[in-house]
Amino acid sequence: MPLRPTTVFLDRDGVINRKMPAGAYVERWEQFEFLPGAIEALSLLRGAAIRTVVVTNQRGVALGRMTIADVDDIHGRMQTALAASAAQCDAVLVCPHDEGSCGCRKPGLGLFVQAQALIPEIDLDRAAVVGDSATDLIAANRLGCPSFLVGDEHALVKILVGHPDLSVAGRAPSLLSVVTDCLGLREPT
Numbered sequence: 001m002p003l004r005p006t007t008v009f010l011d012r013d014g015v016i017n018r019k020m021p022a023g024a025y026v027e028r029w030e031q032f033e034f035l036p037g038a039i040e041a042l043s044l045l046r047g048a049a050i051r052t053v054v055v056t057n058q059r060g061v062a063l064g065r066m067t068i069a070d071v072d073d074i075h076g077r078m079q080t081a082l083a084a085s086a087a088q089c090d091a092v093l094v095c096p097h098d099e100g101s102c103g104c105r106k107p108g109l110g111l112f113v114q115a116q117a118l119i120p121e122i123d124l125d126r127a128a129v130v131g132d133s134a135t136d137l138i139a140a141n142r143l144g145c146p147s148f149l150v151g152d153e154h155a156l157v158k159i160l161v162g163h164p165d166l167s168v169a170g171r172a173p174s175l176l177s178v179v180t181d182c183l184g185l186r187e188p189t
Contacts, residue, residue, distance in 0.1 A: 004050070005126055006049075006050060006121075006123060006127070007050065007115075007123070007128075008045055008051070008053075008127070008130060009053050009054075009055050009115070009127060009128070009140075010053070010131075011054075011131035011133070011136045012092075013026060013132075014035075014132030014133070014150060015131060015132050015150045015175050016034065016038045016078075016175065017033055017035060017078075019132070025060030026074065028070060028073075029074050032077070032078065034081070035175065037177070038174070038175050039087050041174075041178070041179040041180075042082055042085075043085050043086050043087040044176075044179050044180070044187065045087075045179060046086055046088070047086070051090045051122065053089065053092075053093065053115045053122070054075075054091070055093050055139075056092070056093070056095070057094075057105050057106055058071050059096075059105075061094075061096035061097075062098035062101070068094070068096050071094055071096065078092075090119060091115060093115055095111055106136060106138075107134075107136075107138035107139040108139070109143060112143060124143055124145060125144075127145045128169070129146070129148070131147070132150045133159070134163055137159060137168055138163065141166060141167055146169035147168055147169055148169055148171065148172065148182050149171040149172075150174060150178060151171065170182035
């Protein structure tokens with residue numbers, strides 16, 4: 001990655017907070033649990049003046065598991081918790097639709113277009129995408145942005161078997177590791 005990004009797009013579940021088992025969703029704040037190092041990573045990004053935008057598919061809304069108000073409540077509380085550590089995100093954008101029914105659901109680019117409309121200073125040539133799934137990495141490739149996988153080597157191999165032409169700039173076990181090892185950010189000394 002030649003230049004440090006000015007914007008980092010982040011998936012939510014599996015990157016910032018613990019992901020529920022397959023078929024389950026974080027439906028209320030009591031189920032939301034920050035992953036180890038996630039708050040510190042977001043604080044490092046903010047301290048380096050790197051914009052952070054959460055772009056998250058929330059299919060549970062389309063399935064009737066929760067409402068958009070429930071998702072907004074979770075994000076409001078998440079932002080409040082992050083603000084206490086100087087780690088608040090610049091925006092949180094949600095696709096509440098079912099698979100194949102919209103253009104905003106990743107790997108579609110609608111959430112990224114919404115982000116640019118909301119924050120015109122976003123320069124996709126200076127952006128990166130961090131996620132834990134093929135949909136995140138495919139979206140990054142479609143945008144022409146470097147992509148970073150939060151996951152282990154097995155997860156990366158599994159994704160690349162299904163998508164052999166996918167370009168991945170890096171992989172790390174946590175968002176904090178992506179921020180420190182892949183992007184080179186460190187705590188000020």
